[in-house]
Amino acid sequence: MHTSQDLRRAEAVRLDAVSKTYGRGDSRVAALRGLTMSFADGTFTAVMGPSGSGKSTFLHCAAGLVQPSSGTVTVGGTDLAGLDDTRLTKLRRDRIGFIFQSFNLLPALTVMQNITLPLQLAGQRPDKALIRNVVQRVGLAERLGHLPSELSGGQQQRVAI
Numbered sequence: 820m821h822t823s824q825d826l827r828r829a830e831a832v833r834l835d836a837v838s839k840t841y842g843r844g845d846s847r848v849a850a851l852r853g854l855t856m857s858f859a860d861g862t863f864t865a866v867m868g869p870s871g872s873g874k875s876t877f878l879h880c881a882a883g884l885v886q887p888s889s890g891t892v893t894v895g896g897t898d899l900a901g902l903d904d905t906r907l908t909k910l911r912r913d914r915i916g917f918i919f920q921s922f923n924l925l926p927a928l929t930v931m932q933n934i935t936l937p938l939q940l941a942g943q944r945p946d947k948a949l950i951r952n953v954v955q956r957v958g959l960a961e962r963l964g965h966l967p968s969e970l971s972g973g974q975q976q977r978v979a980i
């Protein structure tokens with residue numbers, strides 16, 4: 820998994836001895852057991868494994884969406900365990916992009932409103948020209964006033980991305 824080139828790049832994400840356990844007693848499930856991995860800046864990684872093997876749990880922990888039961892997660896040099904809720908929210912908003920299989924679009928907001936919502940929450944003004952360019956390129960220009968329920972699955976996923 821590691822190449823000599825990786826070692827020369829900065830670490831984007833690092834997991835050290837990360838474990839995640841769900842439930843207790845008879846329903847206890849150890850989804851991750853002492854996972855240590857590093858992902859270098861500018862690299863692409865595919866995570867593969869059987870259903871239930873812990874892929875989503877791993878991604879949720881690596882993105883600060885779920886807190887590990889033990890171990891540490893570092894994103895761009897920042898230890899997530901050292902952040903309070905506000906700082907963690909800000910880090911997720913500013914530095915992590917997460918594409919959920921289930922989209923997570925807000926059903927009452929239009930396509931345009933869904934696209935610009937994260938920027939507005941971050942107190943930034945959307946760059947209208949940039950958005951027009953992007954929606955044109957992904958074939959959503961004619962759907963900006965539509966609700967997510969009025970889109971195809973692929974169109975909804977492109978709005979989410």
Ligand SMILES: Nc1ncnc2c1ncn2[C@@H]1O[C@H](COP(=O)(O)OP(=O)(O)OP(=O)(O)O)[C@@H](O)[C@H]1O
Pocket residue numbers: 841842848849850868869870871872873874875876877
């Ligand atoms: N919230 C939860 N509460 C209890 N157990 C959970 C929870 N989420 C996941 N699990 C269990 O943890 C294990 C890993 O689940 P996870 O969702 O990470 O698997 P996965 O590799 O993403 O699977 P799939 O390919 O089916 O999406 C599974 O055995 C699952 O039943």
Ligand SMILES: [Mg+2]
Pocket residue numbers: 874875876
């Ligand atoms: Mg999964």
